[in-house]
Amino acid sequence: MSSDDGRPRLAVVGAGPAGLAAALAAAGQGVRVMVIDSAEAPGGQFYRQPAAGLGARRPQALHHQWRTWRRLREGLDRHIAAGLVTHRPDHHVWCVEQRPEGPLSSLGSRRFTVHALRGPAQEDPVEVRADAVLLATGGYEKVLPFPGWTLPGVVTAGGAQAMLKGGLVVSGRTAVVAGTGPLLLPVATGLAAAGVTVAALVESADPKALVRRAGALAGRADKLAEGAGYAVELLRRRVRTLVRHTVVEAHGTDRLEAVTVAELDAGGRVRPGSERRIRCDTLAVGHGMLPHTDLAEALGCRVEPDGTRVWVDDEQRTDVPGAWAAGEITGIGGAALSLAEGHIAGRSAGARLQGREPVPDEWAAAAKSRGELREFLGVLDTVYVPPAHWVDQVTDDTVVCRCEEVTAGAVRVAVAELGAGDVRTVKLLTRAGMGWCQGRMCGPAVAGIAGCAEAVSRRPFARPVPLGVLARAGETAGKPGKPRENEDADDIP
């Protein structure tokens, strides 16, 4: 399994746009790369592919920027054929460990061990050793709570899209798409194209504000055109768009039956009397994205105090020597930014792993794109914000932590009567964030309702790990090439 040809080895975690761009760039420099990814096929969330068994002959109908995907896919195939890149699908990484021994700069020291669980049940351990790691773990959707949001039929906007792209299924006949952010547009048009009646697109922001910031956005006319394209598509499909509106409640007993939407005033408060009910069996809702920073945090990488990004330098290096990061985990920015960051990270890692000082001129185009997109997204972030007073709509009996069924009222009692003033204490007093998802879903909501700052969540296990696996983790470390029985201790090809 291990062929030690003296080439340095890079483990890339994540096969979305950032991870793939990084893998191609690093392999192009002659580094051996293993791309470790949880999905069955490369692409990440943005380029999520229909399951192979579904025989989709026109997957591009579900996607945008298909040509970019073709380029990535062909590049990956080429490098795999040449033996420089290995793709490990269905590998669920729960921890990246840095071994204390071994000098920092020496190649072949295999300082990092990537611990993964293989297979859909996530029970079989795999360990991959590498000289460097590149974390491109992507993001997931942020959803703020409202009464009824735990009803079946209420899904995240990204979830509706993932089920459509990957499984070619939808959860009902009539949908409302709601929340805030650029993701809502492709979700609404995608569902409509798939035959769902989209009763309304409910956006709490006023995208007209983007027009007022047109100067700052002009540098990325392509992105603006993309947005305009969606708008045309919505009109064509007769999707009613309600801007400066929000969903205040989802109705139903055991399943979603309708939502109430209401208009927001200039201050972000619900305008009394503006409520109206829309019948639907699906609500796809989202309020932006959050990065998967767990692996980086546990590895010791610096994460911004509010948890929104892993710190990187101009080369996409984290402050842990040998660890790079690219894509959503260094700040939410979408596929185009992820591609640019991944390319730069891969170039940098490729050079440095071979003892060369990288030449930034080689990635000047990517760096320019990265700069422009970050500026563009900075503006977008000021426009697409949840309603300023969303907390007012969260009644005391609304469940905030979906896993542990902690209500907003319990969070409020912890703050008002038990002395909690930060998210950690709220969690300890209420169990909000202690369940299966470890606060990934409720973190921003709990902070908002408690009226305290969001904080970096420490999750040393990026996903649940069987105790039997944990009990034997790393037993093969220091004995490369000698896998234990039932365990695949794996060197990069």
Place this chain on the structure above:
Amino acid sequence: MVGAACALYAARAGLSVVVMDRGPVAGGTTGAGEGNLLVSDKEPGPELELALLSNHLWVDLAAEPGLGAAIEYEPKGGVVVASAPEGLAALERFAAEQRTAGVEAVAVAAHQLPDLEPYLTPGLAGGVHYPQDAQVMPTLAAAHLVRASGARLLTGRTVSEVLRTPDGAVRGVRTDRGDIHTPAVVNAAGTWGGELAALAGVTLPVLPRRGFVLVTEPLPPLVRHKVYAADYVADVASDSAALQTSPVVEGTAAGPVLIGASRERVGFDRSFSLPVVRALAAGATRLFPFLERVRAMRTYVGFRPYMPDHLPAIGPDPRVPGLFHACGHEGAGIGLATGTGQLIAQVLGGRTPDLDLAPFRPDRFDGAGANEFSRETP
């Protein structure tokens, strides 16, 4: 937790109390604990006497309307098991000594273990059942005791100075948000108790002893008691700085199983250590094989306030009139909090404490002992 208990008993003794913390409620070691109220792991002596006193007080508190449920008090009992006959003999000798000190300790033969814990690994030599061992959810306990005390709670406030009169007596504290005047200051700063003592000009050798806890997915009540291996007692009493782990497994009211216990003296290093949690997982799965396929969801770290002789500092500091200490309980601070609070309230009120405080004297490390201690600090 200890501060909350001191506040409760002092307030009930008629004193006016302010509780101050630089962080939130339970922000230090309390929030990182398992909430053990144990007599089983203590040898006869002053700590066991304190544990027995505390145990009675916890029972009383849990019986107060609403309080038992609010703090998730669970009198579930402990089961200590030995894997080999030699270990069992030592455990039974230990239990016999504890019985003379008033501990309920019931020998359990190997074939009886499944009645207590049906999912324990087969082939153990036997064990001892301690019905008095119990558990609370420590953060809830601290918060609810403060609330029940009626004391004024000031969180996010850091003490920067202990104010003293010209003749050296305490007259209050200076904080980052103003002075508070009081003739009595109780140092319940846990692992950071040495820092607070230093502000009053005295040394108190409290040092951190790191521990990790593993938390599983929610389960039905498959682990009924607090179950641990007999070598845990030796680890608790050990002076070694090196990593020690011995399996301690218990279910919780909320569902997840908690797995401890590791002990290391590595300062206040919060970084995740896979080798440590690996050892915890290995120990737990040896005791309960069904845990092999149960998933760990998270792990957290805390710093036990460790003193060189493994006893807390409780009582007035003879070096500074008006300064009282209630810290250094190592891994037993939740359990020992009630007794400590009661004793502190008694000495604050000028009454004779229920226990002799001499073994807990805060100045017992002055002189040679303290020097010796500072040399062996890692």
Place this chain on the structure above:
Amino acid sequence: MNPLELADAAPGPAFAVTLDGRELAALPGQTVGAALWAAGVTSWRTTRGESRPRGIFCGIGVCFDCLVTVNDRPNQRACLVPLRPGDAIRTQEGTGHEL
């Protein structure tokens, strides 16, 4: 237009799985969640506190709302686990574990 037509899908032959003993058809490659959605089922577990119904929420394996028992293995994420012919899906309650 439905999603399969949109992507011009020509899936392999459908196969049978069961949900609490009731037979359902699934397409190759579909996850438990996708097959249940296709069959019109949107919830398959109840919570351990309030016994409330839950199904897919995040759709990408992060939220753990869609936990389900597959072939006697509890707490599998329906949105991640692909189905194979004959798989026995069971709705689950509470912790998903039995005493």
